[in-house]
Amino acid sequence: MAKYLLLKHYRGAPAPVNNVPMDQWSPEEISAHVQYMNDFAARLEKTGEFVDGQALAPEGAWVRYDGEGRPPVTDGPFAETKDLIAGWMVIDVDSYERAVELAGELSAAPGAGGKPIHEWLEVRPFLTATPNITECH
Amino acid sequence: MNEALLRSLTPSVLAVLVRRGADFAAAEDAVQDALVEAVRVWPADPPRDAKGWLVTVAWRKFLDQARADTARRRREDVVDEEPAPGPAPAVDDTLQLYFLCAHPSLTPSSAVALTLRAVGGLTTRQIAQAYLVPEATMAQRISRAKRTVSGVRFDQPGDVATVLRVLYLVFNEGYSGDVDLAAEAIRLTRQLAAAIDHPEVAGLLALMLLHHARRAARTAPDGSLVPLAEQDRGRWDTGLIAEGIEILQSALARDRLGEFQAQAAIAALHADAPAAEETDWVQIVEWYDELARLTDSPVVRLNRAVAVGEADGPRAGLAALAELDASLPRHAAVAAYLHERDGDLTTAARLYAEAAHKAPTLAERNHLTRQAARLNARRHH
Numbered sequence: 454m455a456k457y458l459l460l461k462h463y464r465g466a467p468a469p470v471n472n473v474p475m476d477q478w479s480p481e482e483i484s485a486h487v488q489y490m491n492d493f494a495a496r497l498e499k500t501g502e503f504v505d506g507q508a509l510a511p512e513g514a515w516v517r518y519d520g521e522g523r524p525p526v527t528d529g530p531f532a533e534t535k536d537l538i539a540g541w542m543v544i545d546v547d548s549y550e551r552a553v554e555l556a557g558e559l560s561a562a563p564g565a566g567g568k569p570i571h572e573w574l575e576v577r578p579f580l581t582a583t584p585n586i587t588e589c590h
Numbered sequence: 591m592n593e594a595l596l597r598s599l600t601p602s603v604l605a606v607l608v609r610r611g612a613d614f615a616a617a618e619d620a621v622q623d624a625l626v627e628a629v630r631v632w633p634a635d636p637p638r639d640a641k642g643w644l645v646t647v648a649w650r651k652f653l654d655q656a657r658a659d660t661a662r663r664r665r666e667d668v669v670d671e672e673p674a675p676g677p678a679p680a681v682d683d684t685l686q687l688y689f690l691c692a693h694p695s696l697t698p699s700s701a702v703a704l705t706l707r708a709v710g711g712l713t714t715r716q717i718a719q720a721y722l723v724p725e726a727t728m729a730q731r732i733s734r735a736k737r738t739v740s741g742v743r744f745d746q747p748g749d750v751a752t753v754l755r756v757l758y759l760v761f762n763e764g765y766s767g768d769v770d771l772a773a774e775a776i777r778l779t780r781q782l783a784a785a786i787d788h789p790e791v792a793g794l795l796a797l798m799l800l801h802h803a804r805r806a807a808r809t810a811p812d813g814s815l816v817p818l819a820e821q822d823r824g825r826w827d828t829g830l831i832a833e834g835i836e837i838l839q840s841a842l843a844r845d846r847l848g849e850f851q852a853q854a855a856i857a858a859l860h861a862d863a864p865a866a867e868e869t870d871w872v873q874i875v876e877w878y879d880e881l882a883r884l885t886d887s888p889v890v891r892l893n894r895a896v897a898v899g900e901a902d903g904p905r906a907g908l909a910a911l912a913e914l915d916a917s918l919p920r921h922a923a924v925a926a927y928l929h930e931r932d933g934d935l936t937t938a939a940r941l942y943a944e945a946a947h948k949a950p951t952l953a954e955r956n957h958l959t960r961q962a963a964r965l966n967a968r969r970h971h
Contacts, residue, residue: 475963476939476946476959476963476966477963477966480960480963482963483959484812487956488812491812491813508952510948510949510950512948
């Protein structure tokens with residue numbers, strides 16, 4: 454088994470095929486979308502592949518250390534152009550192919566007109582712990 | 591075996607151990623061990639005196655642990671024998687435990703965790719699941735909390751207000767996982783109300799009951815939020831409403847108003863209305879005025895603006911809103927609602943989308959996005 458992160462972006466990903474902002478959909482289309490996402494997570498729980506799913510607020514800030522005895526420096530909220538993560542799902546699957554298959558299904562979530570959004574999702578493998586039977590040289 | 595009944599014995603059993611001279615942290619561990627033992631043993635062999643059984647087993651667990659510890663650090667203050675049965679623990683002991691677990695030296699998250707374990711009798715795992723953190727993290731939070739209060743004398747008088755804040759936090763967490771925190775908060779507040787005669791304790795209990803009564807109607811089958819005005823009032827729990835109103839009325843009769851009684855009074859006025867249109871908004875505005883006097887909270891004034899909008903029309907509501915800081919949480923959502931009532935759908939749709947952008951929960955975000963979509967669809971057709 455290997456863990457993968459399916460990453461969804463507010464900004465920064467290539468434009469999806471069905472690119473209509475959500476507040477321009479019909480209320481029913483929004484409900485259908487939410488239902489699809491819930492069903493997807495529930496199905497992965499049943500297959501034993503779901504690990505975690507979280508959504509993030511769109512606004513955040515950059516923060517860094519500014520030296521001894523000084524408060525951290527903050528810069529935010531993020532500028533409009535920045536790559537912005539909307540949320541993620543962590544899955545634990547048997548192969549990279551399975552991870553890609555599931556990301557494809559998630560990307561098919563319905564949007565405006567009830568048609569799939571074809572949203573670009575990022576698929577990133579987790580770095581794993583060193584297996585016991587492997588030696589480093 | 592009724593788990594809630596078992597857990598309701600937790601604080602009084604713990605109090606007995608502490609009265610016998612056990613330090614709080616060790617006693618609390620021993621009571622948890624006894625609860626686990628009870629869950630294992632009672633189904634096949636139920637005791638005649640449940641509390642007596644728990645006290646005996648918890649005390650034995652405590653002594654076993656104390657003996658094991660003696661090798662490491664000498665503890666001469668522990669009496670290594672079965673003590674004479676002490677006086678029946680007063681109701682007062684339970685109250686002292688609430689004070690200890692909500693002690694002002696604890697952070698809110700620590701006080702919540704310690705209260706759920708030491709007063710509520712929940713396991714660390716259950717608390718961790720309820721708050722969606724790893725069990726090891728919650729275990730650390732609880733043991734640090736116990737260390738923080740280890741120097742506090744058990745019979746020191748405490749502040750009811752800090753206890754109420756902790757219980758209110760637990761109630762608001764709603765529920766996730768196996769533990770229904772709202773129901774647990776109600777149980778603990780009931781138990782507190784039995785231990786102390788205080789109008790604000792009654793006020794908080796009434797507030798919780800009145801909110802809990804609407805829970806089934808608050809979400810649609812697909813999980814989406816249903817606003818108060820659109821809820822199916824037939825699905826409100828009339829038993830809880832009647833109980834909440836009765837508790838509130840006898841608290842208000844004491845004439846020592848506090849913020850929880852005022853909030854409960856507002857909830858009661860909503861509960862009283864057979865239909866949304868029959869809501870007594872004028873009285874609700876008056877209660878918000880009381881509440882603003884008691885708390886001076888901007889969130890209260892934001893909710894007051896909504897009530898003013900219903901009582902005196904959306905323009906009056908918008909005027910009340912204009913006096914408040916636009917960066918307040920949910921300010922945009924309230925503004926959107928009032929502009930819609932005022933007929934300005936374009937502004938309302940823009941503000942709903944802005945409110946969705948700032949929403950603190952996924953359910954609220956979806957709800958507000960749907961509101962924006964509803965108005966946009968109406969404008970385009």
